[in-house]
Amino acid sequence: MFILAFLLFVPLQLLWLPISVIGAALVGYRQLVVSKRLGLSQTAVEIINGRWTMDVFGLRQDVTARKLAAAIPNNSTIGLWLCLFPLWAVQRLLGRPFLYPTRPAPEKATFANLVPSRTAEFDALIEANAATADQLVILGAGLDTRAYGPLRERFDRIYEVDEAANQAHKRAHLAAAGIDSEHVRFVEADFGQADWIQSLLPSDYDPSCRTVFLWEGVTLYLSQASVSATFETLQLNASADSIVLTDIYAQRIVKLMKNKAIRWSLEMTGEETNFGLDFAGDAEGVLARFASSNGTGLRQHQFLGSNHKSGPFVAIAQLALKSGE
Structure with a gap:
């Protein structure tokens, strides 16, 4: 099958x-230049484009991602179609994805599979906890569209927390795309500021309720001090049985x-990578010690790319806010 796909794909x-x-x-012009002009994150566009692609290629249904990706001015779904048409055509002919987007076994995942693989792992963790939690708080929500799909029926309350500019941009284009967002509580906050929780607490967020905190694709861009401070803040302002799902x-x-x-591309929109862990040796032990050092308990987790000689490139983990619970 791979040989046939290759023979079809290369000439096309x-x-x-x-x-x-x-x-x-x-795509590049809209994602980089237009994002810079608007003062918005370009990495958020990268993620919604991955979700758009998964829906178009049948890997994961996300109608909202398709609508929102087409509505935002710092993106071009026409450009995406022009880029990906040969892969889409081969997938249609053979009935299975070829090269991209694919979702290999976790240990075989590569950075090229990041969005499909990471999305699937987080979806599974959210689903495993939805029945026993009252609130979903999406930290650094960006252009995430989970709150507008089936999850809106699974949680009593859903909050999206992000910087003011990103929130205003998203809300305007959710409306332009005809996507109902009235059930979502939008909270403006900057995780680089120690008091960001003060933006969430005045809402109807209830610290006594079991909460799922989804913190996806954010820690990479924070300092180690900010990551630790965020865990400390959540421990002080959430119930003991709440959890954090993070990468x-x-x-x-x-x-x-x-x-x-x-x-250079990240600096165009004021973004920079900072925090990571050394997974080259004992990745399991490193992750466990990270959880413990932040007062959390390591629960379900998955490493992506563990077959690589330098170890996995990311860990996706469920962390209990109270390590003894």
């Missing part, structure tokens, strides 16, 4: 290459994203 991609280049230019990246990924080209 060669013929389509000039159009793919145009598509990549459209912690390997130091080699932090180093990779500091190379000249990637650093």
Whole structure:
């Protein structure tokens, strides 16, 4: 099957290459230049584009992601189609994804599979905890669209916490795309500030209720001090049986994203990678010690890319806010 897919894809991609280049230019211009002009995160666009692609290719249903990705001005779904058409055509012909987007076994995942693999792992952790939690708080929500799908029926209250500019941008374009967001509580906060929790507490957030805190794709861009401070803040302002679902990246990924080209693109929108753990040796022990050092208990977790000679590139973990619970 792989050989057949390869034989179909290569000539089609060669013929389509000039159009793919145009598509990549459209996506890159909107994601980088327009995001910079608007003062918005360009990495958030990268994630929603991954979710858009998963829906288009049938890996994961997310109609909201398709609508929102098409509505925001710092993105081009036309450009995405131009880039990905040869892969989509081969997938349609053979009935299975080829090269991208794919979701391999966790240990075989690569950074190219990050969005599909990471999304699937978080979806599973949220689903495992939804029945026993009252609140879902999405920290650094960006353009995440989970709150507008089936989860709206699973939690009594859903909060999206992010910086003011990102919130205003998202709310405006949810409305433009015709997506109902009245059930979501939008909270403006900056995790770089020690008192960010003061933005959440005046809402109807209830610290006594079991809460699922989803903290996806954020720790990489914070300092170690900010990561630890956030765990401490949550422990002081959440029930003992609440949990944090988060991803912690390997130091080699932090180093990779500091190379000249990637650093330049991130700096265009004021973003920088900072925090990671050394997973090159005893990844399990390193993650357990990280959880313990932050007063949390390591529960369900998954490493992506553990077959790599340098160890996994990310850990996706459920952390109990009270380690003894």
